[in-house]
Amino acid sequence: MEYFDVISKRYSCREYQNKKITKDELNKILEAGNLAPTAVNFQPQRIIVIENEELLKKLSLATKYTFNSKTIICVAHDVNVSWHRYRDKRDFGTFDSAIVTTHMVLEATNLGIGSCIVCSMDENMVKNILNLGENYIVDALIPLGYPKDEGHHNTRKKLEEIVEYR
Ligand SMILES: Cc1cc2nc3c(=O)[nH]c(=O)nc-3n(C[C@H](O)[C@H](O)[C@H](O)COP(=O)(O)O)c2cc1C
Numbered sequence: 001m002e003y004f005d006v007i008s009k010r011y012s013c014r015e016y017q018n019k020k021i022t023k024d025e026l027n028k029i030l031e032a033g034n035l036a037p038t039a040v041n042f043q044p045q046r047i048i049v050i051e052n053e054e055l056l057k058k059l060s061l062a063t064k065y066t067f068n069s070k071t072i073i074c075v076a077h078d079v080n081v082s083w084h085r086y087r088d089k090r091d092f093g094t095f096d097s098a099i100v101t102t103h104m105v106l107e108a109t110n111l112g113i114g115s116c117i118v119c120s121m122d123e124n125m126v127k128n129i130l131n132l133g134e135n136y137i138v139d140a141l142i143p144l145g146y147p148k149d150e151g152h153h154n155t156r157k158k159l160e161e162i163v164e165y166r
Pocket of ligand 1: 012065118
């Protein structure tokens with residue numbers, strides 16, 4: 001698919017078919033995430049693929065937004081590894097995770113796989129379920145699957161509303 005088609009076609013898919021994506025598709029999505037740039041190339045991200053039914057059930061108690069997906073990717077970062085800006089100590093790990101996440105959802109779109117970026121969750125519950133230590137921040141969950149629906153186009157603000165030239 002053309003690059004601009006991929007970014008135009010991506011949407012938040014909230015209804016999936018009752019079928020798991022293939023290992024090959026999953027690997028391509030993970031590889032795309034791994035090509036993401038990170039601050040100072042520190043690569044603080046930790047990617048956890050959840051396909052175990054028991055864990056998926058537990059995750060559905062930590063967020064309303066699993067959409068019965070059979071594959072969920074958790075994107076977290078290690079605050080002991082992520083770049084903290086020298087001047088103000090700001091942690092850029094979530095920024096890194098956002099780019100990793102974007103790479104993965106765009107590759108999913110490219111493969112005809114639906115995805116949704118989910119941040120509304122009980123983060124502590126997710127950390128407990130996935131056995132992540134104190135040094136981790138959970139940045140997003142990404143349910144994946146074959147879309148049930150046709151997709152949709154969301155309204156966006158006009159460029160004039162968000163861009164200014166000085
Ligand atoms: C940082 C972030 C957090 C989000 N969290 C959720 C969420 O918790 N649940 C959900 O259903 N969608 C979530 N979304 C999806 C947004 O609602 C969606 O991207 C937005 O409405 C635009 O729609 P589109 O993705 O279909 O273009 C999130 C998206 C982003 C970027």
